[in-house]
Amino acid sequence: MNGPIKLAWKYIIYHKYKSLILVACIFLTALLPIAIKILLSQFNQKITVRADSTPAVVGAKGSSLDLTLNAIYFKSGTVDTIAFSEVERVRENGAVAETPVLAIPIHSMFTAREFPVVGTSLDYFAFRGLSLQRGSQFTTLGDCVLGGKVAQELAVDVGDYIISDRDNVLNLAGDSPLRLNVVGVLGESRTPDDLAVFVDVKTAWVIQGLGHGHQDLNQESEESGKLISKSKDGIVASKAVESFIEITPENIESFHFHGDISDFPITSIIAVSETEKDDTVLEGRYARDSSIQFTKPSDDVRELMSLVFRVKQFFDANAILIAISTGLLLFLVMLLSMRLRRREMETMFKLGCSRNTIVQLQFAEMLIIFGVALVFVSVAIWGVTIISGDIVESILVS
Amino acid sequence: MIEIEQLRFRYPRSDFLLKIPELTINPCEKVAIVGPSGSGKTTLLNLIAGIEVPSSGKIVVDSHELSQMPDARRRDFRIAKIGMVFQQFELVEYLDVRGNVLLPFAINQSLKLTPAIRLKANEIAEQLGLGAKLKRRSHELSQGEQQRVAICRALITNPKLILADEPTGNLDPANKHLILKMMFQQAAERQQTLVVVTHDMGILEGFDRVIDFEQFRIESSVAKSRAGKPSSFDRGNTGGGTP
Numbered sequence: 001m002n003g004p005i006k007l008a009w010k011y012i013i014y015h016k017y018k019s020l021i022l023v024a025c026i027f028l029t030a031l032l033p034i035a036i037k038i039l040l041s042q043f044n045q046k047i048t049v050r051a052d053s054t055p056a057v058v059g060a061k062g063s064s065l066d067l068t069l070n071a072i073y074f075k076s077g078t079v080d081t082i083a084f085s086e087v088e089r090v091r092e093n094g095a096v097a098e099t100p101v102l103a104i105p106i107h108s109m110f111t112a113r114e115f116p117v118v119g120t121s122l123d124y125f126a127f128r129g130l131s132l133q134r135g136s137q138f139t140t141l142g143d144c145v146l147g148g149k150v151a152q153e154l155a156v157d158v159g160d161y162i163i164s165d166r167d168n169v170l171n172l173a174g175d176s177p178l179r180l181n182v183v184g185v186l187g188e189s190r191t192p193d194d195l196a197v198f199v200d201v202k203t204a205w206v207i208q209g210l211g212h213g214h215q216d217l218n219q220e221s222e223e224s225g226k227l228i229s230k231s232k233d234g235i236v237a238s239k240a241v242e243s244f245i246e247i248t249p250e251n252i253e254s255f256h257f258h259g260d261i262s263d264f265p266i267t268s269i270i271a272v273s274e275t276e277k278d279d280t281v282l283e284g285r286y287a288r289d290s291s292i293q294f295t296k297p298s299d300d301v302r303e304l305m306s307l308v309f310r311v312k313q314f315f316d317a318n319a320i321l322i323a324i325s326t327g328l329l330l331f332l333v334m335l336l337s338m339r340l341r342r343r344e345m346e347t348m349f350k351l352g353c354s355r356n357t358i359v360q361l362q363f364a365e366m367l368i369i370f371g372v373a374l375v376f377v378s379v380a381i382w383g384v385t386i387i388s389g390d391i392v393e394s395i396l397v398s
Numbered sequence: 399m400i401e402i403e404q405l406r407f408r409y410p411r412s413d414f415l416l417k418i419p420e421l422t423i424n425p426c427e428k429v430a431i432v433g434p435s436g437s438g439k440t441t442l443l444n445l446i447a448g449i450e451v452p453s454s455g456k457i458v459v460d461s462h463e464l465s466q467m468p469d470a471r472r473r474d475f476r477i478a479k480i481g482m483v484f485q486q487f488e489l490v491e492y493l494d495v496r497g498n499v500l501l502p503f504a505i506n507q508s509l510k511l512t513p514a515i516r517l518k519a520n521e522i523a524e525q526l527g528l529g530a531k532l533k534r535r536s537h538e539l540s541q542g543e544q545q546r547v548a549i550c551r552a553l554i555t556n557p558k559l560i561l562a563d564e565p566t567g568n569l570d571p572a573n574k575h576l577i578l579k580m581m582f583q584q585a586a587e588r589q590q591t592l593v594v595v596t597h598d599m600g601i602l603e604g605f606d607r608v609i610d611f612e613q614f615r616i617e618s619s620v621a622k623s624r625a626g627k628p629s630s631f632d633r634g635n636t637g638g639g640t641p
Contacts, residue, residue: 014492
């Protein structure tokens, strides 16, 4: 077999373009379904783990999957908001809970440098087991803590700042960019938390425009042009009043919220009950609610994945058909090649080569072509396996 | 070297019939077989080489009766004992000169490729003026050079018999005589028997004997009656090319 293999190898090298095309055909036919299988498996594993680690989510009525994705992957999407007061309702759980339910608010509506800005409470870090790599937790309005990858990708660190993105550049009356002071950077957890900018929920409301800071108007007169009217009942400011886009020790006192904070919006609440009974009670309470829903992320994600795997079955069938087509094409190429090489084979036969050896020669060629394609596929799969986590993460977070 | 008795051969589904009552070619003899196209010259070479098997009769080459050998043994015998040269050279395009010369060792496991064989390939190529062209592929060689490579390939196993089918058919006059001279020289040096099929009457000088194949076939019955005398003629008797 040594001789035929050497001859086959020399033939392949001599006809390198033809051989490369054959290798590419096999490579692409094999790689695509395998890579998708790996990515899907990673996707399933990551989303399931994340969902399983989040016992329950409370949020506005609508798609429970959207709500789950908002709470665990910070996807703003089409999720409606609920009032902040709901956090307290969940915590008390109708005063029947054996121990208070841990209720973590999530406000995920905005981005900073395209990374989601997540308004939450400090409980979130303990709940997710996230620890600071450097710096400290947010303590003041305008502070933020960066996920490990955010700091790495934006090359910002403790002491630097990032500016929140404007939600809609055409909406001048809407949210305004806020300079967020980086006070801490989290260690990498290989979860969506690596790709988030965490702020206190009140800072998120400032970004949303529900709270703001500006010049002290009590000291201004109507002649300054900054006031429209000033009376005992109140002050009406003009557009000339300068609003702060940065919260500093000097101006922090001027920041205030208009309205009742308990009515302010959040997108979801992560609810962690101590006991199954508390969980059931909480679920029961929201089952009858017309505007708020209670959902278990693990159920939503399993439903999603069952749908994904059903779709994948069609893809698998397609992949099999493509593999058969490729196989037939390769067979055709081999037959044509045999016809083209008839004289060469005839000469070999006349010199003293057996028909069996000639078959071995053809077989060795296909073996080498398949072998080389297999090596490429293996290397590609190795590469896909290594980066699949990041790919899935970016798909889930983006 | 070659003894043929009562040979009959017919291709399947063909009217062609080759009959050779008796033919002997002696060791170290240089024999030319001439005759018109379709007279069976190439078929005879294929029969002597064991590529084809006679319908009846006996072919003995170097004391081995080919018609009694199984297919695998005939192949092993052919690759080891017989060197073949073809009109179209039949070099393998994806191999360089050295690869083509050593081709018999790659296609039959009964031959073992050793460092000594590789050295010998270099030596033969050197002798035939191809020493500097061992790395070249066939399309980078002239026709004369290609045929020299084919001769090297035929010589590499050190066979006792060289069968050449129109070896000069595709060569210009200068290369024609050069190639023949080389073949005669190599055959003489290695004490090989040389059987050359040709229809080129201009190259018969130098052969020990010329067999007119057409005449041979027509007079096969006469030849049979000539006990121990093959239906061939000495070069001196060729006259107009037929006895």
